Amino acid sequence: MSSKKTAQVFTYITLAVFCVLALRLWQLQILKGDYYREQSIKNRIRVVKIPAPRGIIYDRNGIKLVKNVPFYIASLLPDISEKEINLKALSKLLGMSEKEIRERIAKRNPKSLEPIRLKMGLSFKEVARIEARRSDFPGLIIETEVTRAYPYGKTASHLIGYLSLPTVEQLRNPGAKEIVQGSLVGQWGVEALYDEKLRGTPGMKFIEVDALGRQLRTIKIIPPRRGDDITLSIDLPTQIAAEKAFNKQSGGLLALDPQNGKVIALVSLPSFDPNEFVTGISPKKWTRLIRHPGHPMLNRVLQSQYPPGSVFKLIVAIAALEEGIISPGFKVNCTGSISIGRWTFRCWKRDGHGLVDLKRAIVESCDVYFYEIGRLLGIDRIAKYARAIGLGVPVGLKLCKEKEGLIPTTRWKKKVKGRPWYLGETFNAAIGQGYVSITPAQAAMLTAAIGNGGIIYKPSVLLDSPVEIAGKLSLKPSTIRILKRAMYSVVVGAKGTGWRAKSGIVPIAGKTGTAQVVSHRDDEPENRWAPKDHAWFVAFAPVREPTIALSVFVEHGGHGGETAAPIAKATIEEYIKQKAKRENEGNHTH
Amino acid sequence: MKVTIPIRKLREIDRILVVVPVIITIIGILTIYSGTRPALEQYHPPFYIRQLIWLLISLVAMAMMFVFDYRWLQRLAYPLYAVGLFLLLLTIFAGYTGMGAQRWLRIGPLSFQPSEVFRIILIIATAKYLQSKRAPIDGITLAMSLVLFGIIPFSLLYKQPDLGTALMLFLITSIMVLTYGVRKRILVTLIALFLLLSPVVGQLLWKGLKPYQKNRLIAFIKPEVDPYGIGYQIEQSKITIGSGKLLGKGYLKGTQGPLRFLPEKHTDFVFSVFSEEWGFIGSLVILGLYLLLIVRGFETAYIAKDPFSTLVSTGISSMLLLYVTINIGMTMGLMPVVGVPLPFFSYGGTALLSNFMAVGLLINIRMRRYKLFY
Structure with a gap:
């Protein structure tokens, strides 16, 4: 009977199909196993760089020419939807227009897990005010970063230099791997010349995340190495x-x-006053510096x-x-x-x-x-x-x-x-x-x-x-x-x-x-x-x-x-x- | 209906057909447990418990499928088929939606997928229809069987929409018809006609697809298009399987499922979760178990005593072959994502029940293969 023969044929077909499946398994798990293992690790482990405290610059008498000071930023967690934000109250709290806040939120990278930065360089008073009302604003956080302050302002600014966010060329530099995202880089004077020495080595934090980007636990921390201090010969x-x-x-x-x-x-x-550069100089101020008839940047x-x-x-x-x-x-x-x-x-x-x-x-x-x-x-x-x-x-x-x-x-x-x-x-x-x-x-x-x-x-x-x-x-x-x-x-x-x-x-x-x-x-x-x-x-x-x-x-x-x-x-x-x-x-x- | 189970017959229960599905189901439950582990919150979704309960129900159902003489089914085939079609129709109008498709019917607290039980009814009805005709069948019989048992259920399932099952059942009907035997001339004409019309039919089908179904097909052909978009599932599934390497990451050590990188981890992609934890060796064991089951099924077709039981066991075995191939092929990026569960392994009560019933039928046919006992 022909249907009996067909059953036999099907047995062979089944064998052939299973051979194909087994071969594919071999390809995925044995031949490309290392690659996929790495991919699965990349999926779940996120490496966050921890910026290293920057070295201090002293004069020959041991006077601190620069300081590392905390810098406060009001940010929104990225998984907060726009509906959850009381824009009106938030604009009042931060003292910025609703339009400006909306623009900042719109500008974010949707895949980024970084908080959306709304206002940088908060004063202590602003920090206190926001902390007091945090419970009214879900998702609003205060980020702390370390920034550079130049207590002597314009004094010796051409020698000491200044820090600011790295330029595109600086990021293209092979040495830029060490630069933590969002951190400041020496741009002029000693800050630029001895940037690598002052910068130190950033630490690393290995965090397990899930597909939703939730941080589950910290797996390992490599602490940062503080940058070296520099003593200048200037008096x-x-x-x-x-x-x-x-x-x-x-x-x-x-x-x-x-x-x-x-x-x-x-x-x-x-x-020039290097303090103006650190928190991001406004285009207006920059133009004024560049167009200044006295050429302060020379x-x-x-x-x-x-x-x-x-x-x-x-x-x-x-x-x-x-x-x-x-x-x-x-x-x-x-x-x-x-x-x-x-x-x-x-x-x-x-x-x-x-x-x-x-x-x-x-x-x-x-x-x-x-x-x-x-x-x-x-x-x-x-x-x-x-x-x-x-x-x-x-x-x-x-x-x-x-x-x-x-x-x-x-x-x-x-x-x-x-x-x-x-x-x-x-x-x-x-x-x-x-x-x-x-x-x-x-x-x-x-x-x-x-x-x-x-x-x-x-x-x-x-x-x-x-x-x-x-x-x-x-x-x-x-x-x-x-x-x-x-x-x-x-x-x-x-x-x-x-x-x-x-x-x-x-x-x-x-x-x-x-x-x-x-x-x-x-x-x-x-x-x-x-x-x-x-x-x-x-x-x-x-x-x-x-x-x-x-x-x-x-x-x-x-x-x-x-x-x-x-x-x-x-x-x-x-x-x-x-x-x-x-x-x-x-x-x-x- | 006379229900008799002589002791002699009990000895004839095929151990492979009983043991292999149970082993696969238990491995499946363990994998579902592992895949649905919570990452952060304490709540562990009770899919594995539900599946265990369904296993017990299914074992009873399987036993019920071999206690009576399968020939009784020939008498009930058409009324059952009518009820099955009605249930499919009901699902379109009264079913509730899950994941963009209406596939479930709710009866009190229970919800089930009529299409899952319909698979067996379809096989029985098709077998009953074919065995009443002379083999090889002529054109009219061919057309009749393809319309009655192919196009009608296909349209109803396509409407739900459950394209995966619709295609699967159409293929099963076609395989049964071809197995039974078609006159050569008609077969050649049919193939020519199919080749001629396939672009038109393909176009029509494409237009009728929902966007997510289209995306799945695009993602299959070009998974690298957008790894975070439509190709995401396939890519993540390949990562999940591949990362298991030779010996796997170990039970409960898989990360892709619990951390939610792999979607559908306890249903369509459960094999990937298993492969991640048990590696190439473990996956080969699973393939071996399925091979044993399916070959045993075709062997049953070969040794069955009458055309009806040969047709039924061919239908059931090829159904298992299709489901296993398409599901595992899909998880490894060899097939498009069509949403076909892995028999006995994937989470899903109705599917488990119907698969055990199908195997129960195979056991039934095997038990009563000797004419001597009648």
């Missing part, structure tokens, strides 16, 4: 004194220890470059002495100007200095003297010494993207401008005008090198980092001696241009400089509306064995001796006082 009282001395003028100051390159103070004015010490003016004469003098072109007794008769062909190059002193030697030429900043030795040296030999002392290359402080300045050579001109070098340009360069430009940081570096006898230390903002020597100028002892003596006379000499830096506490050596602002020409009558020249002053003290070297740059400050020298004096005096105080305290404790 806060000196920093404050320096900023105060600028008296609201724009400019920059870099003070460092000429014996090791440690930064004592770094001033860039106008500055680090003037490292990111702006100007003609060094007469400060550059120090380099020319070194070059001339080292090359043996002149002896210290070499004299030039300054008649107020020098002419080549139809061009006339003036000294700043119209009626001339008369017969001047090197010392007087530095002290009274005689231009004609340097035109003359500039002519004898030639631009390339000047450039050789300028480069050797660290000009034309970034100083390597790495706090931000540094400018490198410009030290022109004949080759440079041919390459960039396509023209030969002219003698007149050597004249300009010899007095630090024309193509030559340097950053205030480079000015401080060259001053420190002169102060310590020719060693170029790699600058650093960390107090305890090993001292690194970037280069050594093998100068004749006489060259250093002559320069130091001349620079001391700049401050204390009868006709010294830097007399305003003269201190009753400490012997200071310095050099003034004035960077011409292009729109303003000497032969035009003084126009009070035209921007004034920039003022430079570089100095070190005490003269014999300096412990501080600095550069001061005042934007549109006019002559260096007038505006920049008093700032240098105030800064140096404060530092010497602080140093004495520290040493006293040290003696007492020992």
Whole structure:
């Protein structure tokens, strides 16, 4: 009977079908078993990163420059439906419009299990008010996070920097794996430079969840490792004194220890308040900062470059002495100007200095003297010494993207401008005008090198980092001696241009400089509306064995001796006082 | 009806057909217990207790199915079929809805799915109709049987809508008809006609599907389309089975069910929960048990003494084969999700009852296969 045969056939079909099922089982459980096991673990285990407390930044006296403070956020649990929320009462409680709340809720990611943040940065008073009425608002919670506070506000903000939410590029960085979502990342200054050190290692919390996203239990916790503290070499009282001395003028100051390159103070004015960035700066405030005519976001010490003016004469003098072109007794008769062909190059002193030697030429900043030795040296030999002392290359402080300045050579001109070098340009360069430009940081570096006898230390903002020597100028002892003596006379000499830096506490050596602002020409009558020249002053003290070297740059400050020298004096005096105080305290404790 | 159980006959009760379904059901109850474990709250849904009670009821029902001579059923076949169709019709109008489909009838505190019991009635009625005709059957008989026992119940079930059962029963009827024998010419014509019309019929069926049914089919063809949407069930089921690996995570150690990643964990996807905890080895044991049961069923068809009992046992065995293949295939992503329970294993009282009754019939047929006893 055929139906009996069919029953037999069906037995074989059954066997075949079961073979297929078994093969599929083998494929799923044996071949791909590891993959599916992992998927099942991923399903139920959620890993939440626990942010690590960020390291504290101290100044050299142990003063806290930053603080970690709690930060309160009013949030809604994600599984709360909109119907359950009494929008009207909630808007009253939080002091924000119903529309704003609705927008925040609408913006959330529907798959996210994170609470919806309604209002950030609650005050203690607001926290207390919300806590008291929590039972009226199901799903309303107060999240606590740690944020950064900068107790000294705008002080040293370019040095310390600030934190904010990471940018898209920062998140793309391979090192970004360590960044906990929603946590803050260093964006500027020390906070950015030593971000990884300060950040620490986030901890991890393994939570078992179900398909509804309910957290069932905590399986494992790996505690976070706190970020390392950092002690900066800056001296806060000196920093404050320096900023105060600028008296609201724009400019920059870099003070460092000429014996090791440690930064004592770094001033860039106008500055910004880092506290504004931490809780998310509003677009309006950001625009105001960016569009501010004073460019508060520019680090003037490292990111702006100007003609060094007469400060550059120090380099020319070194070059001339080292090359043996002149002896210290070499004299030039300054008649107020020098002419080549139809061009006339003036000294700043119209009626001339008369017969001047090197010392007087530095002290009274005689231009004609340097035109003359500039002519004898030639631009390339000047450039050789300028480069050797660290000009034309970034100083390597790495706090931000540094400018490198410009030290022109004949080759440079041919390459960039396509023209030969002219003698007149050597004249300009010899007095630090024309193509030559340097950053205030480079000015401080060259001053420190002169102060310590020719060693170029790699600058650093960390107090305890090993001292690194970037280069050594093998100068004749006489060259250093002559320069130091001349620079001391700049401050204390009868006709010294830097007399305003003269201190009753400490012997200071310095050099003034004035960077011409292009729109303003000497032969035009003084126009009070035209921007004034920039003022430079570089100095070190005490003269014999300096412990501080600095550069001061005042934007549109006019002559260096007038505006920049008093700032240098105030800064140096404060530092010497602080140093004495520290040493006293040290003696007492020992 | 004369009910006699001679001692000799009792000895003829097939042990495999009794023991294997009971073992599978007990494993099923244990798996239901594990799969419905609560994750957080203390309340454990009592599905496993209900299923245990249904097992006891089903054992009685199974016994009742083999105490009488199955030939009595031939007389009752058509009236039973009429009642069955009426119940299906009633379900459409008076049934209550569960999960987007009206499948349940409520009688007092009890609710049951008429379509589950209807399966057996359909097999009996089809067998009765076919055995009254000469094999191989002619065109008119073929058309009659396909309309009466194929298209009519299909339409009623499709309307509920219970597409899974509708297709399943249509297939069972077709298998029984083919098993009985169809004239070759007619068979060829039929196949040609089917191939010609299938696009049109497919289109009509597609249009009649509910959105969730369409999604299931899309999800079957392209599960990676949206792992959190329509492909979710299939993907989660594959994760559940695959994560069991060779030896499984251990009993009560499965996570996919209790943490609710796997939907329908105690009904359609109960096999996945078992596989997660018992691994490849455990799953093979289950496959072996089903294989034993189904092959025993077809063997019963082979040794049955008359065309009616051959047809009935072929119908029951192929029904079991279809349900097991489609359900397990579905959990492993080999078949679309059509909502077919795993016989004896999935939670569901009416289904358990009807499956035990079906096996009871097989036992009945086996017991009375010798003409000698009459």
